Amino acid sequence: MTVLLPDSLDRACAQLADHPEAHVLAGGTDLMVEVNFGHRRPEAVLSLARVPELKGWGRDGDTLVLGAGVTYTELCDPAIAELAPALAQAARTVGSPQIRNAGTIGGNLGTGSPAGDTLPVLAALDATVELVSVTGRRTLPLAEYCIGPKRTARDATEIIASVSVPVARGPQEYLKVGPRNAMVISVAGLAAVADIEGRRVAVGLGSVGPVPLRAPEAEAWVVDRIDWSAGRLVDPADATEFGSLVAAAARPIDDHRATADYRRHCVSVLARRALTRMFAA
Template sequence: MDFLRPDTFAEALALKAGQPEAVPIAGGTDVMVELNFDHRRPAALLDLTRIAELREWSVADGVVRIGAGVPYVRVIEELGDRLPGLAMASRTVGSPQIRNRGTVGGNLGAASPAGDTHPVLLAGDAAVEVASTRGTRLIPATEFYLGVKRNALRPDELIAAVHVPETRAPQQFSKVGTRNAMVIAVCSFAVALHPGERRVGAAVGSAAPTPRRATDAEEFLTGELVATNQWESPKPLKDAVKRRFGELVAKAASPIDDVRGSAAYRKHALSVLACRTLGWAWQDYTGKVA
């Protein structure tokens, strides 16, 4: 196995172009597990840890650009006020050691349906910046996930950053696991309020071959809030509205039975998660008990 260690992103792209089979590694929290269990034996590893520009974040025109090498702990500590949902999801990832090493870029590259950051990125209208020696392109998060551990990267491309609109509006993330910490999600859910556009974003994780938007739930709640003038004159949401929202979120999922939980349980849990997280987000928005 070759071990490639570039010092710049341009050098990394050139190496990836020359050896498309090279597997990128930064935090190593997913790749090293696969290597240790002999689930993967790539011809080469492309170490990105020396590339300083991947560990930077910036803000322009209301959008936060997070370099692919920025670890979860920095998302929590430095971006929690701008990206509350992403910070919440980052707090649920593994142990402190994992949060110090793992990155949102790595989560995207692995493209596991159970990745904690995926529902937040979908609900928050994120886009993934990918690059090669041929140039750079932005892929909406809704188009990035193609299947179980499959993403829209071309063989010669690397993830450069993720672009997430900053917000002061409420966002929430929640997941169900077999214990309180260091656990792969049985299912997960994120909701993001977009008052400026008078709409709601919602997405599920670990409940389908890919993370996915709950579009029917989004449209239902968006219509309900507009019809009742809730954005301008917010009031506590009716229980029936929250329940219906939860039902539609559950319908967006197509889960399987596995060692972590049954498909029926995942659907039930998503309905409960959606109802609760919507209540928390709306309470934050109204300042009242929702």
């Protein structure tokens, strides 16, 4: 197997252009599982371990820019958690400490699984994904980046460089249902983020559709049910109707992990719970 070890983003792009068959390797927590199970036999691997440009994060005005190599452990750091609380909450639910130390946000985007825990958060935050290759850079909204289950708009010669989200403008929640509390692929995941000044609530759904979904009808409906200056629900009972409307936006399937009906039920409970936590009396 050819192992490519570039030490800069430019060199990584050049080597990937020369070896488009190479598999990009970040933390390896998805890729190496596939190799170990014999589902993939890469002839070439391009490791991002020595590419410094992907590892950092920073704030640019009201935007948080996360390098693709930022790990889940780093996402849980209070400095990032303050700017993107739901992303930190999602990161805290991922795998085990070992997986959180190795796994990256770029790898979650690279795999593009409907169950990826950061993806509903990125959907709710209208995140943009930056892709780089020898031919240049392009930025895609998450909704255009995720095109199907484990299918993304990334070209084989592109490297995910970063993902950008607005810094928190109100309360945020990420909640997930699985058969146990840790080391679990989500049966349903839900992110809810509020923009207090803009008077908006956005919802992202995971594991209940081929790609991360939004719930536009519920998002529009809830705006007038919130007392924005007090930061609470006008009538706490509205959280139940919100849950039903969010569940109506889900497009789940029956599979070995759960039935579609159970997933829809989970979404309604998660949405009710998230809204109640964000706008508690």
